[in-house]
Amino acid sequence: MLTFDPAIGFSSAVLAVQSAESGLKDGFGTNAIQDFLVGVKPEYVPAWAVPLTAIGIAIGIVLAIVSVLAMFSTWLERKVSGHIQCRFGPMRVGWHGWLQPLADGVKLLLKEDMIPLGADRTLYVIAPALVLASLLGAMAAFPLTETFYFANFGLGIFMILALTSTTTIGVVMAGWSSNSKWSLYGAMREAAQVVAYEIPLGISLLVPIMVAGSFNLIEVSQGQGGGYGILNWNIWPWVNPFMLPAFVLFFVAILAETKRAPFDLPEAESELVAGFMTEYSGIRWSFFFMEEYAAMFLYCVVGSFFFFGGFESPVTSLAESVGGTNSLLHQLGAASTIVLKGFAGVFLMMWLRWTLPRVRIDQVMTMGYKYLTPLALVCVLGAGLWEAFIAPHLWWRS
Amino acid sequence: MTAVTHYFKNVVDSVKTTLIGLGITGKYLLQKPITVQYPDERLPIPNRYRGIHYLEQEKCIDCLACARACPIDCIEMDAVRHGKELEWISFTLDYQKCMFCELCVYPCPKDCIHMGTEFAFVSYDRSEFVHDLLSYRGMARDAKVRMVEAEKKKKAKEEAKKAKEGAQAAVVAEAADDEGEEASSEDA
Numbered sequence: 001m002l003t004f005d006p007a008i009g010f011s012s013a014v015l016a017v018q019s020a021e022s023g024l025k026d027g028f029g030t031n032a033i034q035d036f037l038v039g040v041k042p043e044y045v046p047a048w049a050v051p052l053t054a055i056g057i058a059i060g061i062v063l064a065i066v067s068v069l070a071m072f073s074t075w076l077e078r079k080v081s082g083h084i085q086c087r088f089g090p091m092r093v094g095w096h097g098w099l100q101p102l103a104d105g106v107k108l109l110l111k112e113d114m115i116p117l118g119a120d121r122t123l124y125v126i127a128p129a130l131v132l133a134s135l136l137g138a139m140a141a142f143p144l145t146e147t148f149y150f151a152n153f154g155l156g157i158f159m160i161l162a163l164t165s166t167t168t169i170g171v172v173m174a175g176w177s178s179n180s181k182w183s184l185y186g187a188m189r190e191a192a193q194v195v196a197y198e199i200p201l202g203i204s205l206l207v208p209i210m211v212a213g214s215f216n217l218i219e220v221s222q223g224q225g226g227g228y229g230i231l232n233w234n235i236w237p238w239v240n241p242f243m244l245p246a247f248v249l250f251f252v253a254i255l256a257e258t259k260r261a262p263f264d265l266p267e268a269e270s271e272l273v274a275g276f277m278t279e280y281s282g283i284r285w286s287f288f289f290m291e292e293y294a295a296m297f298l299y300c301v302v303g304s305f306f307f308f309g310g311f312e313s314p315v316t317s318l319a320e321s322v323g324g325t326n327s328l329l330h331q332l333g334a335a336s337t338i339v340l341k342g343f344a345g346v347f348l349m350m351w352l353r354w355t356l357p358r359v360r361i362d363q364v365m366t367m368g369y370k371y372l373t374p375l376a377l378v379c380v381l382g383a384g385l386w387e388a389f390i391a392p393h394l395w396w397r398s
Numbered sequence: 399m400t401a402v403t404h405y406f407k408n409v410v411d412s413v414k415t416t417l418i419g420l421g422i423t424g425k426y427l428l429q430k431p432i433t434v435q436y437p438d439e440r441l442p443i444p445n446r447y448r449g450i451h452y453l454e455q456e457k458c459i460d461c462l463a464c465a466r467a468c469p470i471d472c473i474e475m476d477a478v479r480h481g482k483e484l485e486w487i488s489f490t491l492d493y494q495k496c497m498f499c500e501l502c503v504y505p506c507p508k509d510c511i512h513m514g515t516e517f518a519f520v521s522y523d524r525s526e527f528v529h530d531l532l533s534y535r536g537m538a539r540d541a542k543v544r545m546v547e548a549e550k551k552k553k554a555k556e557e558a559k560k561a562k563e564g565a566q567a568a569v570v571a572e573a574a575d576d577e578g579e580e581a582s583s584e585d586a
Contacts, residue, residue, distance in 0.1 A: 080427070083427050084423050084427045085426070086426055086429060086430075086431050086432045086433070087431050087432075087433040088431050088433060088435070091435060248413070351427070354423055355423040356416065356419060371408070371409065
């Protein structure tokens with residue numbers, strides 16, 4: 001199957017640091033696209049064009065995946081919010097409005113692209129691109145199956161956390177360059193919120209990392225496979241009793257990280273018009289929108305890798321037993337499993353959005369610093385003690 | 399100690415109340431939507447709803463009682479009398495002025511003007527809000543359909559009757575022809 005050279009990643013500096021620090025899982029020789037291109041290259045094309053074309057194709061694939069996920073998420077959001085309020089949501093464009101995101105996309109492309117007179121033009125234009133680019137970089141580390149991925153690092157989760165938190169810089173840039181009070185308030189809130197919630201997010205992820213003994217998404221997923229099927233998933237208390245509280249902390253933290261309600265203070269529409277994206281319109285605005293939905297999906301996928309078995313599910317095991325290991329059927333089973341688990345998480349986030357009212361900024365800070373961080377530390381301590389003294393004696397953990 | 403218990407009570411409370419809230423919104427999520435797809439399906443409108451007027455023009459006698467009752471003079475009518483027959487020229491109602499007070503309905507001696515259930519009318523031009531109430535404008539949709547169907551049936555019946563009569567007439571004519579022929583043969 002297709003395995004791609006990590007060199008087609010999207011931020012060469014990050015990649016260089018990564019490869020120096022952690023060592024790459026696969027060397028630089030497993031680039032299917034590049035191999036294919038070398039095979040079909042005519043004589044007059046220079047050799048240096050091949051890796052560049054391969055990078056372009058890979059970026060295109062990731063961009064396509066991200067846009068399809070974001071489009072489906074916006075449709076899901078509108079349907080879920082509609083039905084929770086006892087209405088239908090979009091119904092006109094296609095069956096139950098499933099083509100609505102496409103119509104919205106056309107509308108956004110045709111809209112006038114406005115830049116305010118007092119704005120810092122350079123930063124204003126770069127900000128949405130930076131936000132989307134850092135998320136695309138993080139998406140490259142999302143393995144769709146055990147052998148289909150764009151970048152597979154020993155420290156895969158670190159790369160995802162690092163690149164997704166980079167979006168904050170873009171948000172702050174957008175807020176500052178818009179030259180609007182609402183935008184600046186939104187950007188400052190975003191910065192404060194991300195600083196507060198990165199800590200419990202990273203710490204709560206340490207619990208499954210300790211259980212799996214790896215930072216690599218695929219290895220964590222493989223660690224949860226085994227003879228007991230669904231009962232092997234990390235979330236169960238017999239694997240580690242601190243896993244469930246760690247998951248709750250993780251979920252609250254990703255709600256804040258992705259600026260979702262009840263922590264949607266950066267864009268709080270009733271107070272700040274639209275927060276940091278008040279001045280944006282058209283396709284630039286849709287970059288922020290796409291980033292939000294793709295980030296939701298990415299974080300939920302990370303959550304399902306670390307707590308809910310990753311690729312492991314009855315469907316995947318069935319596909320593997322029917323088609324054989326790493327057969328096309330097995331790959332399809334694994335990919336659909338992880339995508340479904342991701343969207344289950346996205347659905348839960350939407351459900352929460354329409355359940356809870358927005359909290360105040362001081363409540364957000366209190367929750368982040370006084371509740372999530374200490375509780376996450378307690379979880380890590382407890383899980384570490386469990387792993388050191390109790391887990392070795394459990395027959396189902398050996 | 400109280401601070402510590404307060405801290406853990408906060409944690410437990412937040413989890414518990416969130417779960418309760420999720421249960422409530424989840425119940426609504428599974429419930430059938432109460433809205434309808436408006437232009438395709440419509441909710442029933444109460445009988446005494448005051449929408450666009452509906453005039454039964456066969457009953458109307460051009461007495462101007464409704465126009466006189468109207469507090470803002472938005473009804474105008476014009477007809478020519480040929481003995482007992484009325485020939486309608488126009489019966490207009492200006493919906494830019496009308497306040498849907500229903501005062502025009504009560505004085506009618508023939509009970510021929512009513513408030514209907516239709517309410518949606520939009521236009522790019524103000525002049526189009528002066529509606530001609532002839533031709534049953536403002537009649538409820540289903541009533542209009544029923545009326546058109548009844549008229550069709552009536553026409554079909556009449557035509558059938560005519561056809562029957564025509565056939566009978568033809569038979570009579572044939573018989574007359576036969577008699578004539580016989581008479582002519584007798585003559586011969």
